[in-house]
Amino acid sequence: MIENKTREKEDEGMASNSRRDFLKKSSVITAIALTPVAAVKASDLKLDERLSEAIEQMSLSIEINGQQYNLKVEPRLTLLDLLRERLKLTGTKKGCDQGQCGACTVHVDGVRTNSCLSLAVMNDGAKVTTIEGLANGHELHPMQEAFIKHDGFQCGYCTPGQIMSAVACIHEGHANSETEIREFMSGNICRCGAYANIVNAIREVKAGGKV
Amino acid sequence: MSKKHLENADMELAMSRVDGRVKVTGAAKYTAEVQLPELTYGVLVESTVGQGVITSIDTKKAEWAPGVIAVISHLNTPGVPEYKLQNQDVIQKQLRVFNDANVYFNGQPIAVVVADTLERAQYGASLVKVTYSKEKSFSNLKDNIARAIVPKKAKADPKGMTSDFIRGRAEAYKDAEFQVNEEYIQPSEAHHPMELHSIIATWDAEDKLTLVDKTQGSQQTAASIAKSFQLPAENVKVLSTYVGGAFGSALRVWPHEIVAILAAKKVQKPVKLVLHRNQMSYMVGYRPYTLQKVAIGASKDGKILGLSHESYGKTSMYEEFTENVLIMSRMMYDIPNVDTKYRIVPLNVSTPAPMRGPGEATGSFALECAIDELSYKLKMDPIELRLVNYAAQDPDKKIPWSSNFLKECYQLGADKIGWNKRKAEPDSIQDGEWKVGYGVATGTFGAFRNAASVKATFKPDGTLLLQSAIADIGPGTATSMTAIAAKNLGIQPENIAFQLGNSTFPKAPMQGGSNTVATVGSAVVATCDNLKVELAKRAAKQKPEWNNAIPKNISIVGTQLVNSDEPSSKVEIASLFKEDNLSELVIKGDAAPGEESKKYSFYSFSVHFIEAHVHELTGVVRIKNAVSVIDCGTVVSPKTARSQSMGGIVGGIGMALMEDVVIDDRTGRTVTASFGDYHVPVQADIPQMEMMFVNEKDPYLNPMGSKGLGEIVIIGVAPAVANAVYNATGKRVRHLPITPDKLI
Numbered sequence: 023m024i025e026n027k028t029r030e031k032e033d034e035g036m037a038s039n040s041r042r043d044f045l046k047k048s049s050v051i052t053a054i055a056l057t058p059v060a061a062v063k064a065s066d067l068k069l070d071e072r073l074s075e076a077i078e079q080m081s082l083s084i085e086i087n088g089q090q091y092n093l094k095v096e097p098r099l100t101l102l103d104l105l106r107e108r109l110k111l112t113g114t115k116k117g118c119d120q121g122q123c124g125a126c127t128v129h130v131d132g133v134r135t136n137s138c139l140s141l142a143v144m145n146d147g148a149k150v151t152t153i154e155g156l157a158n159g160h161e162l163h164p165m166q167e168a169f170i171k172h173d174g175f176q177c178g179y180c181t182p183g184q185i186m187s188a189v190a191c192i193h194e195g196h197a198n199s200e201t202e203i204r205e206f207m208s209g210n211i212c213r214c215g216a217y218a219n220i221v222n223a224i225r226e227v228k229a230g231g232k233v
Numbered sequence: 234m235s236k237k238h239l240e241n242a243d244m245e246l247a248m249s250r251v252d253g254r255v256k257v258t259g260a261a262k263y264t265a266e267v268q269l270p271e272l273t274y275g276v277l278v279e280s281t282v283g284q285g286v287i288t289s290i291d292t293k294k295a296e297w298a299p300g301v302i303a304v305i306s307h308l309n310t311p312g313v314p315e316y317k318l319q320n321q322d323v324i325q326k327q328l329r330v331f332n333d334a335n336v337y338f339n340g341q342p343i344a345v346v347v348a349d350t351l352e353r354a355q356y357g358a359s360l361v362k363v364t365y366s367k368e369k370s371f372s373n374l375k376d377n378i379a380r381a382i383v384p385k386k387a388k389a390d391p392k393g394m395t396s397d398f399i400r401g402r403a404e405a406y407k408d409a410e411f412q413v414n415e416e417y418i419q420p421s422e423a424h425h426p427m428e429l430h431s432i433i434a435t436w437d438a439e440d441k442l443t444l445v446d447k448t449q450g451s452q453q454t455a456a457s458i459a460k461s462f463q464l465p466a467e468n469v470k471v472l473s474t475y476v477g478g479a480f481g482s483a484l485r486v487w488p489h490e491i492v493a494i495l496a497a498k499k500v501q502k503p504v505k506l507v508l509h510r511n512q513m514s515y516m517v518g519y520r521p522y523t524l525q526k527v528a529i530g531a532s533k534d535g536k537i538l539g540l541s542h543e544s545y546g547k548t549s550m551y552e553e554f555t556e557n558v559l560i561m562s563r564m565m566y567d568i569p570n571v572d573t574k575y576r577i578v579p580l581n582v583s584t585p586a587p588m589r590g591p592g593e594a595t596g597s598f599a600l601e602c603a604i605d606e607l608s609y610k611l612k613m614d615p616i617e618l619r620l621v622n623y624a625a626q627d628p629d630k631k632i633p634w635s636s637n638f639l640k641e642c643y644q645l646g647a648d649k650i651g652w653n654k655r656k657a658e659p660d661s662i663q664d665g666e667w668k669v670g671y672g673v674a675t676g677t678f679g680a681f682r683n684a685a686s687v688k689a690t691f692k693p694d695g696t697l698l699l700q701s702a703i704a705d706i707g708p709g710t711a712t713s714m715t716a717i718a719a720k721n722l723g724i725q726p727e728n729i730a731f732q733l734g735n736s737t738f739p740k741a742p743m744q745g746g747s748n749t750v751a752t753v754g755s756a757v758v759a760t761c762d763n764l765k766v767e768l769a770k771r772a773a774k775q776k777p778e779w780n781n782a783i784p785k786n787i788s789i790v791g792t793q794l795v796n797s798d799e800p801s802s803k804v805e806i807a808s809l810f811k812e813d814n815l816s817e818l819v820i821k822g823d824a825a826p827g828e829e830s831k832k833y834s835f836y837s838f839s840v841h842f843i844e845a846h847v848h849e850l851t852g853v854v855r856i857k858n859a860v861s862v863i864d865c866g867t868v869v870s871p872k873t874a875r876s877q878s879m880g881g882i883v884g885g886i887g888m889a890l891m892e893d894v895v896i897d898d899r900t901g902r903t904v905t906a907s908f909g910d911y912h913v914p915v916q917a918d919i920p921q922m923e924m925m926f927v928n929e930k931d932p933y934l935n936p937m938g939s940k941g942l943g944e945i946v947i948i949g950v951a952p953a954v955a956n957a958v959y960n961a962t963g964k965r966v967r968h969l970p971i972t973p974d975k976l977i
Binding site for chain 2: 169203
């Protein structure tokens, strides 16, 4: 009990009264409402934490690259971290984690999206395509072929985002001139500086009409 | 003019990257993407004061948060054994991670929270409460120039580039009829490779470590970590198969890597630690803010009589960072009187790091702008002025260049960009609302070669595997090495695999300072030659005439070994394995530099031409055309070389027009830490560009005839932009970046 009280006191001392703090307190209170012995035990096992953990999971139904996933996730999980850390789909890159570089670009229901700015749970019922889902089996997507041919990358880290953006750029009708491509591809940073080659790749694919 | 030179069209058709497919499909696994069982996540807690002492760290709430496994700080660190040793290198003193309560810069890692998921570690880190005894911090170089010191390195190496230097007379420019005497400022620039710096640390045993780590040198990182943790060198294994750019930021071990290793020790599980983008501006080095004073004096005919160049660069409170800002002033032009002075200013900032084209890029900005300024005073074409002062041999070392095709570079580039369209009088060309100007500047960087080894595994089916510890941070090392091996052996590139980025592979230097092709390429050639000798020895048992075969005449054509001296004596490759029933042939090759650097001065050269359009109302600068002409010896992989050069121009445009790490000097906090505030060139900022290579071999540096490329493609770009802006507007901006506010 003594330990419990100390912890409660610390909680009260916090300026912010977050949802997590509330959950912690309420679960501790629930534990106290049981028997004192059980409460001590609950505290030792950090049962309150486990309780809040369980409550904080939300269900998510999402289709990624044609595969259906039914998941339980924390609401603060981003779509990007769901892909990279939970589902091991690491083709989608984390470059800034704040929507400024485009490395994490994926298609959500056909629209290019910075997956780092989208919480996973916001995509319930959505169809997501990542770089891993772009090729048709062993046969590369024309944009992937064009990136290789025109050397549209060096280190390759921004490349999946560039390619996903490039495909969408054509679909959106924003690839009608070199200037237009530059403007509509400016959300994808390439620090190696392959920009001119990327433009050439997109122009060729657009001209080929395969996208 | 030689027809050897390469232009865009020649290079677009060349061999594509061998790792293209894995990079465009997302299959390439960068550091943070390597999967390990029981992986945990580390998130750093940073200091929020610029200087002071930590008085308390309250970790209880963090420790209690779901999923948090440990919170580690100086209060409970397992410790870094090296910190206890007495005889530490006093010049390169790394930040001692979690060693004590001292804070030296705002953003210093002071604790780490380890949890079972990333979200939980991030939340846990937000719960750590730290109090400080805060002291005044100093982060502004100009305000603190009185704190400038002579680096210890200068005292240790009196003939080095950081020591005070005089050739002829000091301040001889004062006697010349035409003078330029100006101050130039290069602000701090962050490398910001697109891949965040990341590490996964695993203790395999009490004295055994495996690191998946973003590094430009797997073996150098392994050696540094082994020293820090006092482990046998062979017990530290470092993997860095794919590196998503670095530009110099991964040339050493940084605090976050030590943190991850300490954390893994504490939790006895693999710890993954990925820096946040904002942390990338102050935790993994940066091009240091540098103030330069350049004075040049010349006679009416343009002959430069004297050059004085001083440099003051930022460094941290705990470590002296120096770079070769002044080298170009000593060797680029034939100037009888040169004096240089190099100082550093210790401040409450983290330690800088070499950033692409390192000090040379910074130095070239001041020198090549000053030369341009002189050309206007002389009313002489800036190319002509450079040719008047062309150095026929290295004026610093006083030995011949190994090769120098600068004159060809000026000519090719001037023709390509249409230099004749340039008007000598600034602010003369108008295109609607835009003022148009042309600028030129020169770049140079030492061409280096180190020792390396390569292991070859050759199979009866004619496939070849080559291995080297070298990193590939993006230039396409596996591609250029494959091209070298294919050319040497005659094997088709698709039958060659080149593996790298593994400290257990044969010896290689770091990928930095433009030395990879010269160094590892030489070892590839040596290995291929050894392989041919071995194959010929085996062939001689079937056909004795193979005893006389020399490597350069031997090649592998299809399934056969062929000697061009004896075309009839072909043997089947597969038959060479039969006698001792070998399944594969393993051959090693070593290569190291010889005495050549005593006889010749090795430099790569570049000349950059820029056409800038400046909007007269808003001051916006648009680069409309860029031409780089490069003397890097023989080009071994034209397509990737072209891309690397374009990348240099893009980096140089960023340096010239937008990149600026701004620190709030009241707190020492970096203000422009995110891409929202720290602008790098984006697609809309970059035009189509023409990259040209003289493509004349260097006879002395290595068997391929190549020199270095990675640095010279950026060195000289920023001054070429500044010079073009001056030509367009008549406004000379000596404090980068050239933002619109400086032009209106």
